Amino acid sequence: MKPLSIGYIKQVIAGELLQGSDDMFVQHGAYRLKQVRHTHTILFLKGKIIKWDRLRPYFPIAIVTEYGRQTNERDEDVTIIKVKDLEESYWKFIKDYRKSIDIPVIAVTGTSGKTTTKEIIRHLLMADRKIAFTNSTNNSRTVHLANLLSIDENTEAAVFETAVGAPGDILNAAAYIKPTIGIITNIGEHHLNYCKTLKDYIEAKGEMIRSIQPGGILILNVDDERTIQLDKNQFTGKVLTFGIHNSCKYRASNIIYSTDGMHFTLEHNQMIYRMFVPGLGEHQVYNALAAIVAVHQIGMSFMEIKDRLKSFETLNRQMQVCVGPNGSTIIDDSWSITTTSLKAALEVLKNVGKDKRKIAIIGTITDLGSWGYIIHQRAGEIIAKSEVDCLITIGKHAKIMGETAGKLNPTIEVHSFNNHILAYPFLRNMTDQSTVVLVKGDMYSEAVKKLAMLLRK
Template sequence: MKPHTVGSIRAIVLGELVHGSNEVEILHGAYRIKQIKHKNTILFTSKRIINWKGLKVYFPLVLATDRKYSSEEIPEDLTIIQVSNSEEAYWKFVKYYRSLFQLPVVAITGTSGKTTTKEIIKHILSPDKNITSTNLTSNSRTAYLQYLLSIEEDTEAAIFETAVGSPGDVLKAGEYFKPTIGIITNIGAHHLNYCKTLEGYIQAKGEMVKIIDPTGVLIINTEDINTRKIDLKSFLGRVIKVGTHWSCHFKAEDIQYVQDGMQFSVKHKGKNYQLFVPGYGEHQVYNALAALAAVYEMGVTIPEAAIHLKTFRKFNKQLQVMEGINDSVILDDTWSITTTSLEAALKVLNEIGKEKKKIAIIGTITDLGSWGYIIHEQAGELIRQIGVDVLITVGQHASIMAEHAVKMGFSSPVYTFNNTILVYDLLNKIVDSNTIILIKGDMYSKPISELASKLRKKK
């Protein structure tokens, strides 16, 4: 955070100093007590604090509050700024702080590919620019203030994920970050427990249109069916399309699976460029295209970006290829699971598993609410369409996929388990050196993660 004095913050939030000094320096911000991790923090709250003892390790502390405290309650080294409304004061501070910086700010949303796209942008920019970004997949609204305050005077660009747990999340992120570049990677079906319907989820993702600076750009995968449903009529900025269609501003051609990743060419403004991105799957090409479009807007040429793209390292558990039990190949994709990422993973399995026996182990898709049955049926239809040689599902809801796939004509062997206890024993019997195993789940499913670890060949 760019340092401020109590006096300068008072002027911003129109507060009155009732205790302490105007000269105390503020280096951190918080709006919940548990967010206080450092000394010289300003806390915006309307709640009455009783347990000062637990906070003394963080003194000097500054409190911006609309609560009244008696002089007997106030500890030493505490500064209090009295405001008429704590929430209004907080937002005045947030909006003021963001206004201090004129720099490119990228906001990324989408069902799949957010983190990878963010990390590719960060990787391309970092050698030459001072970058701040969301940390790994930590993109909840409770972290927004800390990410905003990570912008400092020497920051040259910021890249933030703006996830959707419920409607309004992207709008809230926009109030903090005020992005100049927005990216929608794709829109599948997720978080329907709060968005209620697929249309509601699409609208929640489409809030990106409302938060981008009017002079900014929106980068979209023009071939994504649900993204095309977003109403762009009110958007005043430029729309940049990425994909394989002739109308795309960044058009991928000649996409090929090669050693450790994808090779492809990009056509942009009449010129062709050869690129390589680590990581398997056409979805990885789309992630790279969105990242290329973003960094191009920030002044990085495509040849420069291509050099850095070659050395990008994707996260573990994202279609990670490794040696497995009985000399098999393991494709560990236990980072997250949606129907969108499941489709991508199955396609990769079939592509790199040619001439091998292909086994898919699939866990439950979460955060679906009352849509759970329907979405798991849709996943079953994907499995039937794309095909595997052996299907194993883990979890009661995951079994819906298997049942529906069989109902729709899937004829390969199918095994359904409520847990992973017996899965390993089954695999040990049917897996050999001519087998490739996809294990698909999310990072919060401990049994699936433990099974993936157990399947790896021990060094």
């Protein structure tokens, strides 16, 4: 955060200084007690403080409140600013801080690939720029303030994930970061427990279009039917497309698998550039394309991109290939699962497992609410059309996939387990050097996570 004086903040939020000094500077912000982790923090606090002992390690601190003086702590330790409307004052502070920032701010959303795309962008830019970015996959509603304040006077670009758990989430994130570039990687089927319907979920992802600042850039996957059909009539900025199978501004062709990544040709404005991105699968090429469009638009040359892209390090438990039991090959993709990412993972299994026995271990898809049965059926249909020889499901709801896939494609050998305990010895007895095993599940599934860890030993 840029250091700001209490005197300056007081004017911005129209507050009255009850205690402390205008000369104190703050360098961190919070709106919950548990978010206070540093000294020199400004805390916008609803209600009254009960546990001063919780805050004392972080003195000096500034508190913005609708209440009067609440403490006997020394003036030099606790600064108190009284405001008439805390919510209004909080947003005055946010808007003023964001107004002071004049750098490219990239926001990435999508059902699958947003974390990898964000990480590729970060990797490409950080070689010669100071970057603010989403930490790991921490894209919850509570981190928007921290993301905004991670931008200081030395920051040259920022890239943040904007996830959808419910309608309004992207607009809420945008109220803080106000992106100048927005990316939608794809739109599948997820978070239907809060979005209720697929239409609502698609519209929630489409909030990205309304979130980009005037004159900004919208980056879309031209091969994703749901994404490309979003209403862009009110968007006044520049729309750029990327893809593989359809005509677009940034297109990948001549895609080739290698042992640790994907080779492809980037076509742009009748020029071609041969590229390599670590990480297996056509979906990884899409992730790379989205990142390439963003960094190219803020000034990075294709030669720079080519040189830096090849050193990207893939994320843990995302298409990691290793040796498993009895010399088998394990593809660990146990970080997350949607029908979109499942289809991509099965395509990787098909390519890595050419001329080998292919086993898919699939866990339950979460955050589906009343759509759980239908989406698991759809997942089973996807598996039935794949080249899987043996399907092993883990979990009660994942069993629906197995039942569906088995009915539609009787050539697939199907086994279902409630957890990893019996699944592991079963797998050990059916794997050898001619076997490739895909482990696909959700980060919250302990059974799938433990099974993947056992297989990777």
